[in-house]
Amino acid sequence: MDYILSIIGPLAEGSLVTLKLFFITLALAVPLGLALALVRISRFTVASQAVNGYIWLMRGTPLMLQLLFIYFALPFVPVVGIRLPDFPAAIVAFALNYAAYFAEIFRAGIQSIDRGQYEGAKVLGFSYGQTMRRIVLPQVVKRILPPMSNETITLVKDTSLIYVLALNDLLRAARGIVQRDFTITPFVVAAAFYLLMTLVLTWFFQRLEKRHAVYD
Amino acid sequence: MPSMTEAASIASSAATSPMILADDIHKRFGSHEVLKGVSLTLAKGEVIAVIGPSGSGKSTFLRCLNHLETIDAGRIDIEGDTLAANDAQGRARYVADAEVRRICARMGMVFQHFNLFPHLTVLQNVVEAPITVKGIKREAILPKAEELLRKVGLLDKRDAYPSRLSGGQKQRVAIARALAMEPDIMLFDEPTSALDPELTGEVLRTMRQLADEHMTMLVVTHEMGFAREVASRVAFMDGGKLIESQPSAAFFANPQHPRTRAFLESML
Numbered sequence: 389m390d391y392i393l394s395i396i397g398p399l400a401e402g403s404l405v406t407l408k409l410f411f412i413t414l415a416l417a418v419p420l421g422l423a424l425a426l427v428r429i430s431r432f433t434v435a436s437q438a439v440n441g442y443i444w445l446m447r448g449t450p451l452m453l454q455l456l457f458i459y460f461a462l463p464f465v466p467v468v469g470i471r472l473p474d475f476p477a478a479i480v481a482f483a484l485n486y487a488a489y490f491a492e493i494f495r496a497g498i499q500s501i502d503r504g505q506y507e508g509a510k511v512l513g514f515s516y517g518q519t520m521r522r523i524v525l526p527q528v529v530k531r532i533l534p535p536m537s538n539e540t541i542t543l544v545k546d547t548s549l550i551y552v553l554a555l556n557d558l559l560r561a562a563r564g565i566v567q568r569d570f571t572i573t574p575f576v577v578a579a580a581f582y583l584l585m586t587l588v589l590t591w592f593f594q595r596l597e598k599r600h601a602v603y604d
Numbered sequence: 605m606p607s608m609t610e611a612a613s614i615a616s617s618a619a620t621s622p623m624i625l626a627d628d629i630h631k632r633f634g635s636h637e638v639l640k641g642v643s644l645t646l647a648k649g650e651v652i653a654v655i656g657p658s659g660s661g662k663s664t665f666l667r668c669l670n671h672l673e674t675i676d677a678g679r680i681d682i683e684g685d686t687l688a689a690n691d692a693q694g695r696a697r698y699v700a701d702a703e704v705r706r707i708c709a710r711m712g713m714v715f716q717h718f719n720l721f722p723h724l725t726v727l728q729n730v731v732e733a734p735i736t737v738k739g740i741k742r743e744a745i746l747p748k749a750e751e752l753l754r755k756v757g758l759l760d761k762r763d764a765y766p767s768r769l770s771g772g773q774k775q776r777v778a779i780a781r782a783l784a785m786e787p788d789i790m791l792f793d794e795p796t797s798a799l800d801p802e803l804t805g806e807v808l809r810t811m812r813q814l815a816d817e818h819m820t821m822l823v824v825t826h827e828m829g830f831a832r833e834v835a836s837r838v839a840f841m842d843g844g845k846l847i848e849s850q851p852s853a854a855f856f857a858n859p860q861h862p863r864t865r866a867f868l869e870s871m872l
Contacts, residue, residue: 508719512733513709603765
């Protein structure tokens with residue numbers, strides 16, 4: 389027990405890195421994903437196809453590869469080549485990757501809204517923007533909650549990939565202690581940390597779903 | 605393509621324009637021509653019932669009037685303002701988008717499937733457009749919204765969500781919602797077709813009440829009772845054409861066209 393208490397400190401520190409990456413990624417990837425989805429369903433064929441290609445690229449290659457690319461290879465790419473410090477590089481990779489997945493969730497949500505809602509709004513004089521903001525997107529939120537819950541829980545666990553950039557997230561902190569002390573207890577404690585985070589997320593999404601269920 | 609017909613030229617020269625002037629409307633979906641030159645004028649305070657078999661193009665015609673569908677050829681004037689007119693090649697050209705919106709805002713519409721906003725309560729459904737589109741303050745629109753809900757008999761449901769309402773109640777909310785935007789013309793697209801028979805009465809009563817208040821109405825319907833008793837004129841469409849249009853008493857007593865007679869017989 390004393391041993392567990394002694395390793396909670398460093399693991400909690402690792403969790404902070406994990407949580408920071410998690411929240412910043414969400415804050416960037418949700419709006420970016422929404423923008424991508426709106427372009428994807430727009431009638432601007434070229435832009436829509438470009439987004440389609442982007443989503444294919446982001447979903448079609450491993451997130452770890454993207455991480456490594458942005459950190460190690462991006463500085464050598466002509467024109468866009470910039471050298472990012474490790475944590476910002478991780479943020480960029482995660483935000484770009486998750487935006488692609490979110491875009492598909494939003495697109496599915498938006499396209500599941502009945503055409504009659506658009507027509508109902510149009511005959512009342514709503515512009516496209518007003519229709520989206522006031523009528524369509526509020527209904528989309530409810531429908532995408534289950535897949536968004538899935539995706540955010542995956543994100544919590546995907547954050548552990550940043551060990552490849554030598555960032556001390558929860559899992560890497562645990563591994564460090566395991567290798568130092570020759571015991572697997574830190575892994576068990578780390579698992580408990582992850583479970584706690586996903587529990588909070590699950591609870592949060594269930595509450596949201598309940599709140600949106602009032603108009604069923 | 606024929607030039608402007610007599611109706612159109614009379615209308616444009618008249619001092620008071622008709623509420624709706626539709627002239628020689630053509631519309632096709634792919635290779636299928638749904639409207640083959642439909643003309644109709646709707647005067648202020650008039651209630652026209654458009655009847656006809658399924659697939660006759662009557663709903664499409666109605667939807668063309670407020671830009672839910674675009675026409676391929678023909679002319680549409682709303683209260684004297686042109687929404688679309690033919691160019692030199694005989695293809696319909698619409699006015700600028702802002703103008704289209706401004707003109708279409710004068711028409712309220714009620715749909716077969718209500719199209720209420722499910723995430724908003726009854727009251728919110730009614731006040732949403734005045735607040736968002738017209739920028740009216742919530743407190744300023746509230747009395748009017750409540751008045752409209754009282755009128756359609758649903759004030760006690762103001763805080764209910766649409767999913768808790770019957771079809772007839774939904775449709776009455778939809779009517780109140782459309783009226784909240786103070787339209788000059790109300791378009792009804794088969795407003796009772798999705799309702800159980802015992803619920804059509806309450807919706808038709810609300811529509812009759814509107815007609816009694818001299819609202820200008822164009823109603824696509826299968827309700828012969830409504831067409832006979834409430835409509836001032838009845839138009840019969842079949843195969844993408846307007847076959848005949850007469851004052852309702854004459855229409856039912858003395859239909860001119862054999863297809864109208866056949867349709868009326870089939871309805872009895």
